[in-house]
Amino acid sequence: MQLISFPEEEVNKGDYLLVEDQRSHRGLIIQVIDIQFANIPGILEDILRDVMTEESIQGNDIDPLDISSQVAVLKDTKLLICKIRGALENGHPTHDVSWLPSRINSSVSKFPIETVASEPSPSRPILLGGIKQNPKFTIDAKTLDGRLNIVTGKKGTGKSHLSKLLAMSLLDHGAPCLILDVNGEYTNLTRRASGESSPYEGKIAVLTPRLSLRFTLAEVGLGTMMDILLHALDLPGTSARVFARIWRQLEQKNELTVKSLGEAISDSDCHESVRDALQSRYNTLADSGIFTDDPSAANSRQLLERLAAGEAVVVNMKNQSFMIRRIVVELLLSKITELLSRNRLRAVFLFAEEAHLYLRETYWDDIVTRMRHLGIFTTFITNQPDTIQESIYRQADNIFLFNFTNERDLEVVARAAKIDGESVKLLVKDLPAGHCLAIGDVVRDFPIVVNVRPLDVEALGGTRYFFQESSIVCPK
């Protein structure tokens, strides 16, 4: 749908308008996705004439009716490219848009989209930020519950900031959050920007593999260990069967320790190639420092208790090798899945930053299908949208799109479900930093540009600059 807008009418990309048909008493809710100059026939001729004569010829216009001002208006008249997002029937929003309003008998007005895109008074509000006509745009935490979310945008646009906001807001409502933090950006969420401790002190635990995140083999269990060996360490099937036999024998003898496991592998009477395969994997596991024989140094129980208590656990994987990350994530997901299936944990909101760095291929589909039904509700955060499979986009319930200028990235995100590709491309490429296009259940399928509110937390993970105003010292 295209609308004409005169210069005095202030309309921006992303704004919502209501086209009310006076006769049928219905209205179409439309969103401005692009603004162009109205291509009125002859306008180029007029402009060319002005340009060609303005310097070479001077004179006076006797224009008693002030028509020239009307021509000036026409030259600045805009064409609003809009998409129909819904309709208003007797004041009630609907997505039935199988009709068109009259061109002649319709009026156009700005539409406060928050009145239909969010609950007037949600039971579990999350203050997301400001939108055009409302500085306090709130979503309901329920619209993130049981959902698959994607936060994406180019670097430095505010993805992690929004993820922190969502995680901390969920935490406010007692929802357990597990944050897989590859850049160490979430480690200071308990600190205010001023450096003082915040109300989240005690509600967020930061665990670092090898230092504060360690497990005994008994805590891990054979099933989880097999997942690690098969998926993270690519152990062949035959070797895996031998490993399982060794593990069970040690369990039966009540000698399941890291040390005894190594000795049992060395002493096993299996084929040399199998023993070598097991030995190399064992060395990797032992060197990872994640496993301990000291029950007092292991803290998987603490991790699970915190999650069960509705707190947040940040797994700081900064400076960890690819292998350690894969082992840790495999271990955690396997363990949490096990606990969820035993109903020892109700649900977990998983925040997975740059998940392609640690998530094995088969987990992607698992997360959006099986784990989702068990109670793992994932939010993927990435600045490389093509690292997320298209099937994930299609099944995403909520997508928060930050600015992208790269055409290829735009192509990828344009495939996002619940909104047409043209809208994505036109709206997203002009988003300023800190603004996102929210799509999906959180906005009741009315895509909204949100200026994400600031957070009073110590900033970490932002791009570190060499040239900073305060640090410039001029040599004398």
Add this chain to the structure above:
Amino acid sequence: MSIDDESPDATSALGIDDSDDCETIHLKPSEESPVAAVDVSSLKIGETETGVLAAIRGAVVWRSDQGYQYIRCGPLAFHLGQSSDEAASSIALGFGSSHFFTERAISRLRNTLERWIQREICASLQNAVVLFDGSLTVGTPDNPSAHLARIMESARERGSVVLAFSKSTKLCAFGRRITSLVSGAQAPCLVDIDQAVRGQFESHPVRLAGHVYVAKLADNGFAFRLDADRQVPQQERIEAMNRLIASDVVMQGYPETLRLAHIFSTFTANDVIAVQRHLAFAHGLRIAPRFNLRKSLFGPFGTWGAA
């Protein structure tokens, strides 16, 4: 552009080709002098239940030491109604059928503004070449000869010469369109065809107030009918042309001053929309698509005016 262009007797345009008898006058740039040009445009903007809406705009462009300058007047909007209390009623009365009324009323409005600007410019300039758009043909009710006579007299009194360029002409001489008479001639030149065309107007109420030439002012340019004030001696008329080509840029055989006057007065599509918008705001007029009986009756199966 003047509406009362030439309307020669159809039969008298036919004749034997003895164009070689016409004198070709070669022009030579002489001293510079002021050059001014006048043009006025009119346009029917719309219709109301009681009449038509029209707009006119006039422009005068002159070349001076500072370059080209202009004064533009308009757009001026008029409602031409049939009732006596309308502003333009004196123009509107007595024109017979509505279509004829419309065309004649608008052209009279245009002529009124054009003659006024021409009069003012001729009364203002000394020793100038004053360019009009169209011909110097007079004698119709809308274009009485007295008006133009006074304007040209005013110009003569100040040493100025009025020259009128017609962008299109139906005049023929020696069995050919007059503009083809200069096709082989070297520019800048004039061909004096006054004798050849004057006879075509003898039985007609309209009269030639100008001496008629065909002008080719630039090689590879177009040829135009040129009317020069008949009351000015031939040598002065030619000298005026010499001064014109010395003083003005001539692109494609057409004086730049007159081209600019045309550009400044002509209505663009946006001017039309702007006038309509003004009328809608100022007078509460609502723009509606024109009723089309053929479209209403036949819808997509209409022939849209074809037989």
